Structures are given as C-alpha cells and as structure tokens.
Amino acid sequence: MTDLSPEGETERETWPAVWRGFRGRCPSCGNGPILRSYLKVRDHCPVCREELHHHRADDGPAYLTILIVGHIMAPALLWVFTTWRPEPLILITIFLIGCIGLSLYLLPRLKGAIVGFQWAREMHGFARDR
Numbered sequence: 001m002t003d004l005s006p007e008g009e010t011e012r013e014t015w016p017a018v019w020r021g022f023r024g025r026c027p028s029c030g031n032g033p034i035l036r037s038y039l040k041v042r043d044h045c046p047v048c049r050e051e052l053h054h055h056r057a058d059d060g061p062a063y064l065t066i067l068i069v070g071h072i073m074a075p076a077l078l079w080v081f082t083t084w085r086p087e088p089l090i091l092i093t094i095f096l097i098g099c100i101g102l103s104l105y106l107l108p109r110l111k112g113a114i115v116g117f118q119w120a121r122e123m124h125g126f127a128r129d130r
C-alpha cells in the first residue's frame, strides 16, 4: 500500500488483498470484517469506510470451492477405498461430512479472496478515477 504509481496514487497490491479477503478482512485496511453474515459482503468497511459493494463475485466462490474440494476429496476417496476397503455406508458418511465441512469452510473465505482480488485489480466499480 506504500508504493506509488506513476500518477502518484497508492498501488493496490494483489496478493496481500487476496489474503486479507481470504481471512475475512477488508482488502484495503486488513482490519474490518468483509462479510456481515455467512456470505453477504458489507457495503462499506466499518473501520476504513472503503466501499465494498462494487464486488461482482457471482459464481466465482462456488466454482473455486467445487474445484478445490473435488481435487482434494476425489483422490482421497480412491485412496481410502483401495487402501482400507471400508463398508460403503461408513465411506459415504465420512466423505459426505468431509465434503460438506470443507465446502462450508472454504466458501466464505474464497468469496473474500475474490472480492479482495477485484478490489486490488480495480475491477468493476472498484476502479478509481484517474
């Protein structure tokens, strides 16, 4: 946040903003919460007043969640099945809980990360007048 662009404005670094969003924090200040319920993005950061309502996360967080959970759980399912051959009901119970739990954990964090990415890259309404 301290680097200046040729126009003299502060640069928005992408990866710190994505990480702040992933942690559920405002991409600008890193302190205020970005979400006001499980998945609702706040209109403004309560700490620095940065406008957050410009985000267009849409289906992105769900897409990334499915991508990550699928790439973790599908090989794990194959490995567990070939290694231990558990009872089908035990296998489906463990993997249902695992898939749902991991999805619920990742979804709000990936939404924050996408909002942080859009904020840093000045996408949609996040663009500043130059």
Ligand SMILES: [Zn+2]
Pocket (backbone or CB within 6 Å): 026, 027, 028, 029, 030, 031, 032, 045, 046, 047, 048, 049, 050
């Ligand atoms: Zn803030």
